[in-house]
Amino acid sequence: MTNDLIALADTAIQGLDLERATPDQMRQAIEFVDALKARTKQLGDAFEAAAIAWLQFHGDLTVGDNRYYVGTTKRVRCNDPAATLDALLTASDGSVEAIVQALKADPFKPGTTKTLLGEPLFDKHFQTIVIPDLKTGKPLRRVLKANPKFQKGDVNEEA
Numbered sequence: 001m002t003n004d005l006i007a008l009a010d011t012a013i014q015g016l017d018l019e020r021a022t023p024d025q026m027r028q029a030i031e032f033v034d035a036l037k038a039r040t041k042q043l044g045d046a047f048e049a050a051a052i053a054w055l056q057f058h059g060d061l062t063v064g065d066n067r068y069y070v071g072t073t074k075r076v077r078c079n080d081p082a083a084t085l086d087a088l089l090t091a092s093d094g095s096v097e098a099i100v101q102a103l104k105a106d107p108f109k110p111g112t113t114k115t116l117l118g119e120p121l122f123d124k125h126f127q128t129i130v131i132p133d134l135k136t137g138k139p140l141r142r143v144l145k146a147n148p149k150f151q152k153g154d155v156n157e158e159a
Contacts (some may be wrong), residue, residue: 005036008032009032009036012028012033013029016029052070055068055069088102110126113126
């Protein structure tokens with residue numbers, strides 16, 4: 001059955017000939033692969049829960065070169081950023097360098113920082129990197145009819 005699903009996915013993807021594929025074929029492939037990903041995630045989550053329960057009851061398991069065991073993940077979060085910053089300022093005698101060392105790699109929220117600094121200073125302290133990425137979401141709104149009088153830029157006016 002697994003091989004059948006993989007073959008179906010492979011067929012859907014291979015059928016997407018750049019020049020000949022129709023929008024319906026593209027939609028069908030997207031829907032199929034999205035459904036497959038969603039189901040795979042559900043199965044993975046269910047398996048992980050079952051495996052954790054099994055491993056907690058039976059102990060570690062080795063499969064080939066891999067050892068499976070139950071570990072933990074620790075997450076630490078700041079309870080009160082303003083109070084923490086105040087405490088850091090006091091503890092570091094106001095040293096900005098010491099505060100920067102205590103911050104994570106990129107602590108500044110671009111939107112808030114841009115509002116406070118303004119465009120020129122923001123551009124001096126931040127860089128924007130554009131990376132191509134396949135996006136999903138609602139279709140873009142389309143302009144069904146445009147009046148050149150209301151368009152920005154150079155518009156040829158008839159005399």
